Amino acid sequence: MRRNADQPTIDDVAALAGVSRSAVSKVMNGRGGISPKTATAVREAAAKLKWVPSATAVALRGSRTRSVGMVIARSTDLLATDPYFAVMISGAEQVLAPRGYGLQLHLMGDDPEAESATYRKLVRERRVDGFLLTESRIGDPRFALLRELDRPAVLIGIPWRDDPQPHVQSADPLRGMLDAARHLLDLGHRRVAYVSGPDDRVHTVQRRETFVEAMRAAGVTPATVAARRFDSLEARTITEELLRRPDRPTAIVYANDMMALAGMGAAQRAGIDVPGGLSVVGHDDLPIGAWHYPALTSVAQDLASLGAAAALTLLRLLGEEPPGPIPDIPPTRLIVRESTAKATHQ
Amino acid sequence: MRRNADQPTIDDVAALAGVSRSAVSKVMNGRGGISPKTATAVREAAAKLKWVPSATAVALRGSRTRSVGMVIARSTDLLATDPYFAVMISGAEQVLAPRGYGLQLHLMGDDPEAESATYRKLVRERRVDGFLLTESRIGDPRFALLRELDRPAVLIGIPWRDDPQPHVQSADPLRGMLDAARHLLDLGHRRVAYVSGPDDRVHTVQRRETFVEAMRAAGVTPATVAARRFDSLEARTITEELLRRPDRPTAIVYANDMMALAGMGAAQRAGIDVPGGLSVVGHDDLPIGAWHYPALTSVAQDLASLGAAAALTLLRLLGEEPPGPIPDIPPTRLIVRESTAKATHQ
């Protein structure tokens, strides 16, 4: 069992530099009232000892941990399926790390109790200063919880019912969906289905409504199905069912790429050619879609930018960054590849 | 900007219970020498105030943070492709969370400098007690670094050159590979290729060697190609090249599922039927492989168990858990699906 045996402390640095503790502190935190001579001595001593202020001591002293939390409640299966989060997190890291902030990640099953318990614990134990929230939910309980816990949080996505919860979103979160509708219409599709994720997610509902609306405006009423869970098995089952219908769709739009890929597999297995007999559209534009055959037409959204913007916004809420405009997050847009083609009406 | 305005402290609890600070501490930490009466009063007060010891204060006092670090240096593209990590992390969480441990995650590009700087910073700032290491590398610099930093770490995988680095691995990490060789041989494949990831990963080299060895023992010499990077584009390019060879393989084994899926796409795009004209084998058995058409034959390994075992081992190193046998991690094994079939020799 290791101890922090020989880690130097501020006093060691002070001693080596021949100054007082507070002088060291002032130098390291760039506060004024220090002679250049002293500053240099301190910096040299610190470098020599490889000393860095203990995050724990700073946290205790200042009651901020310089660490943000992210709790993700999703089934393992789902985590295993969709690399979605990793990209967002790496975007967030890009702004957190340079500011000396850490990210506490908690992954857990899809259990509301465990989820809120985790938030509570993180706050009570004062492990984090704020949170990054993903996947806006219908009737999202997290906003109220975090207000109760009095901790800032930034949602990646669109809050339910215009809740004042701080959030970040793409410059045009639904544009890709509109493009998709237009694209399918242009290709002559009239029997179209939309397979959404569970209806407790805000984005899934919005995207579906946007898509349906756009199709309706053109006189086409899409069939809509909501997967009970957000995974590939559902996508397959639903697709099979859809394809058995007498008025089977000539195009299906899925809530995400993994579902789309699974759906494509189901269609092909049923002997239906994609895109010859069925056009397929995904969402998120994950790399795998492009390498698939046929390559997946998908709505791209810049997950890394979203993560980065959310982190920046949170840092501002924490008083760590000067206020400023939320950085631009590119609009969503449709990437047309091979999985969509002209409708073939039998 | 929020402050920990009204968070109760141990003194609040002590006051409410009418006892001293140390009495509260003793009760909460289950140390003896406390009358039942006092204990009850303290527990009630703590519950009423919803007080939990501040992790920061405990850390400063005890010089352990109850938090472990995990730094992953991989390109965003790769993170976007392979959901590999999320599963391991959720396995680790399963043992960390109940013990009150947190996980600090740092994702970054594939930059050795930045990587080691991150380890150093995490240790110097005393943000974590130990580390979980993934993806054993050839000449892995992390072991020496962590010894220098004097922090315990557990590697998920097999350390390079029998380094004494603590690690966890499947009960039979290469069995799946042997099964795969046997399987392809049984199907009559004689022209076989193995596409590995970059050769700086231990597991990729071991798997390749195991596979090649097994094939050789049966008189077949596989072509081997190492992807320079570990991603789908490489898989595609390499596959195309392989398929253009005059003696083109009738079966290709890939280092992971995403590469296999991409390779399959490349083959299909080149007009080669899978598995009719080419058999394909992946590794990791991610869910998406099963929903693909044709469903991917793949070597399964229990990533969640690996993550959990690693976390448990680390906790033991930290003196947090009694020693005991490393929990069983199921052997790797081949899952035969649709992407492999009898070889068709022209």
Added chain:
DNA sequence: TTGAAAGCGCTAACAC
């Protein structure tokens, strides 16, 4: 069985 007091490593008032 209980409580007083010291101190973990740091920052920020405040005095010099």
Added chain:
DNA sequence: GTGTTAGCGCTTTCAA
């Protein structure tokens, strides 16, 4: 311009 000092919230001797 510099040093002294008082905590941040907790655990742990040590006395009572």
